[in-house]
Amino acid sequence: MSALFLMKTLGLFIATAIAEIVGCYLPYLWLKEGHSVWLLIPAAVSLALFAYLLTLHPAESGRVYAAYGGIYVLTAIVWLRIVDKSPLSNFDLIGTAFVLTGMGILVYGWR
Structure with missing residues (x-):
């Protein structure tokens, strides 16, 4: 597995996570x-983009969803800090590290 492949996959995972989070955050703002x-319109577009992006991932859907979960957690924690302006706890950081370790094991298995 090349470094370029991993970087493209990581970028795709991050874009997918952002689309999912935005698609859920906008209805939250409304409710x-x-x-x-009217925020529901871009929310629906964002969730449609999320679903489309999932189809571009490089492995069987179950493996993709499992590995994507790690990037989703990381993106959600970054969102928590940047958008929600909430300080991160050691539990946030350690938990994210554990999740990313598990994701790395899953991705390694794609070889």
Whole structure:
């Protein structure tokens, strides 16, 4: 497995995670924060993009979803810090490290 392949896959995982998080965050803003119902339109587009991006991943769907979960957790933790402006705890960081370790094992098995 080449470094270029891994970088492309990582980029695709990150894009997929962002599409999923945005697609879920926008309805949250509408329902919980009183923002415009019109946020549901870009939310739907984002979730459709998320579903499409999942089809571009390089392995069987079950393996992709399992490995993608690690990047989703990392992206959600980064989102927590940057968008929600919440400080990260040691548990956030250690938990994310464990998840990424598991993801690395799964991806290594794609060889």
